[in-house]
Amino acid sequence: MLQTRTGKRTAQAALKIAVSLVEQGVIDREEAVRRIEPASLDQLLHPMLDPKAKTTVLAQGLPASPGAASGKVVFSADEAEALAVRGEAVILVRIETSPEDIHGMHAARGDGSTGEVMVGEVPTIQPELSGDFATLMGWADAIRRMKVRANAETAADARTARRFGAEGIGLSRTEHMFFEADRIGAMRRVIMAEDETGRRSGLAELLPIQREDFAEIFRIMKGLPVTIRLLDPPLHEFLPKTEGEFAEMARLTGKDVAAIRHRAVVLHETNPMLGHRGCRLGITYPEIYEMQAAAIFEAAVAVAKEAGEAVEPEIMVPLIATKKEFDILKAMIDRVGREVMERAGVTVSYLVGTMIELPRAALLAGEIAETAEFFSFGTNDLTQTVFGLSRDDAATFIGVYQRLGIFEHDPFVTLDVTGVGELVRVAVERGRVTRPGLKLGICGEHGGDPASIAFCQAVGLDYVSCSPYRVPIARLAAAQAVLSGEAGSGTA
């Protein structure tokens, strides 16, 4: 039994002082909101070790998420899942993780804030979202102008998002749903198919599963807007990588190992970030996006019928570089929507919009907004393309860059206001000239970073979207951005 250590609980003290001073009439609510460091809230949002408990640190790893959890250590995703099914709490320990591990990650209880591994089960304290925390968040909500949504694709994440006050889902990455154990097989059959008929047969298996995923999220979000991004990663991400995995896949699919290896070689890309992904998949394999659109609309009409509550799907097309790509896919999505709603005899309102994550899309935003009904700034990929910098590969030199002062901040953490930010500003201006009511949000990691949130406020976005556990941080930062009334400083 192992467990990880908690951080200091300074945030709780700061909240108590701020709320007390307001109650005593010493400061006003705005000043109280100003005084709390948004990032410090993170300490309050996860289960933590009881600071009074005695601990013995056994080892140290890389922390994967904040908080503390305990369980039996396992070293493979399959073992994690097997034990979790039997009701055991497990901690998954891997040299490094791959998409193959995702069922193990879901089955595991977690890895913790500091990466420290302790012997035994140390008592933990559950996060306390009422009291001073709730009071201050209420004041922040009254001040802020931007909405705060969450990035979520599982029911658990959607529930966490709601609990932390998310006002919708700003990014639901549908590909994450395909990595689960009950679907990766069907997805691989789609990829191994010789032709469109073969692909459609695999997709037909995925349709009801994906529909149920969406329906579940719509039920949890109770009529709040849900932005669903159509398939984004290149297909080779769904294929196994090693000879052992090729053999296992051959056993499961009845295909030849050589055929699987060949397909992996054919799909291999030199620069997958800049490759056959995003809407390029939707253009070349329209049946994939058709299936996803059908699943979204079928889920929406089903939940509308059962709940009598309007769901607002916002269907988002990734990696648009030209208006024509968007128009081709929007026409297809609208057609599928019409067909599903006619069949069901139910109408739901929906939007079709696009990520703005390539420099070209930002520059051509005025043209793209003629047909796109919303923009969501995908600032992770926009940072990668504006800097010509792969997030996966930057680790080897980004430390030197920060030491030499070339990067003031890591541009993947805090939005680069002068470079990436100019393209965001250009896209906002040009998009709104074409379509004054254009809905604008951000769904990159920057959506949960206080300095970047200040920029989003300054540039006029309608909402930020971030990981569920950062929603309270974003709510507070959005309020502070209104109070300071100016953009935060950026990178470089």
Next chain:
Amino acid sequence: MLQTRTGKRTAQAALKIAVSLVEQGVIDREEAVRRIEPASLDQLLHPMLDPKAKTTVLAQGLPASPGAASGKVVFSADEAEALAVRGEAVILVRIETSPEDIHGMHAARGDGSTGEVMVGEVPTIQPELSGDFATLMGWADAIRRMKVRANAETAADARTARRFGAEGIGLSRTEHMFFEADRIGAMRRVIMAEDETGRRSGLAELLPIQREDFAEIFRIMKGLPVTIRLLDPPLHEFLPKTEGEFAEMARLTGKDVAAIRHRAVVLHETNPMLGHRGCRLGITYPEIYEMQAAAIFEAAVAVAKEAGEAVEPEIMVPLIATKKEFDILKAMIDRVGREVMERAGVTVSYLVGTMIELPRAALLAGEIAETAEFFSFGTNDLTQTVFGLSRDDAATFIGVYQRLGIFEHDPFVTLDVTGVGELVRVAVERGRVTRPGLKLGICGEHGGDPASIAFCQAVGLDYVSCSPYRVPIARLAAAQAVLSGEAGSGTA
């Protein structure tokens, strides 16, 4: 003995007619320049099969370059080199080529315009650069405003460039020099070194070789400007890829196969295009750029002494995203220049400038021009980052994109005026506001494309640079751009 077929010789007829009509007073020189399709000149610039000869086509391959050549077929680069050393003409035939083949490509006579392989030695006609061709090119030169330079890094290419009228070298890719058989070993020792001392020892071996490369080019270019780009590709491009090559490299370097394989794994990148390359190498391994700067300055002072003729090295830093990167490297280059010139007692004038090939560099051009003395638009990489599109990986779907009308032209052939072009225009404007005399050129493939050359003229560039065989095409297109006085149409 095999040989490839020629294209039609319509260009020669068109030239003859245009020149005759001017001589007869029917049209003026401008009209004559207007009437020749620049791309058609390509037919005249390579040795061609005699159209009267009888041929027997044996097989068909992918054409690698225009023209016709004959020789004994060989299937490996080593065999090509071995036979070429003995004075035999060889044609290199490979399933696909890799950097390992480069010595074979240089040794071979070529592969031809159409990819057709013919039995026996078919008589060829050498390109005729005098007569009507020279007359019309003279008229074009009198009209055009932009200079035309060539991309060249070998003495042979530099000579060809001069013969075709290049007014300088716009891009000399120093990494090509490291792939040659006599240097790849030293380059690999640099990469395999455990520390800076080890790297410096490998670089010391490369310095005199690289110095002689530059000196040779300076001698051929006789005082014309020569732009030399410092090392650009990621280091793993210089390592072998297969187990057989690992073993061979182990034999040559005395290193362990496991150590070589390990280094290749460590250097492996997910997205090398967006990885640890360009000026990022110069920042993290300054000794590499120091060696290159020393080689350039030592060659410049040596040739200035022997020829008494001023050479104008323009040292170009690739992949700049921030002013700070450029400033750190310019300070180092200036210091090395001072040291070399003091030691030699000779002063040469030189410029230090940067590629503009990342969206961020284009946006921040005003700031970067405070210290950068010239810009060269690297529109290959700028197209890749603006579209988020890898040139290596686009082949799988770019055909569909053209069929559906998403791309009007291949954006890697004809510059995308609305997207990439806007960033070029922004960089030109902002750069010249800071530094009114800023020298501006283009060195991507677009520098040899007539429609893109029209855009370069419209946006106010000083020169275009293209492959040596496209120099006459660029000279004519630059004249036509002046005559039409408007930008060509672009992609999408």
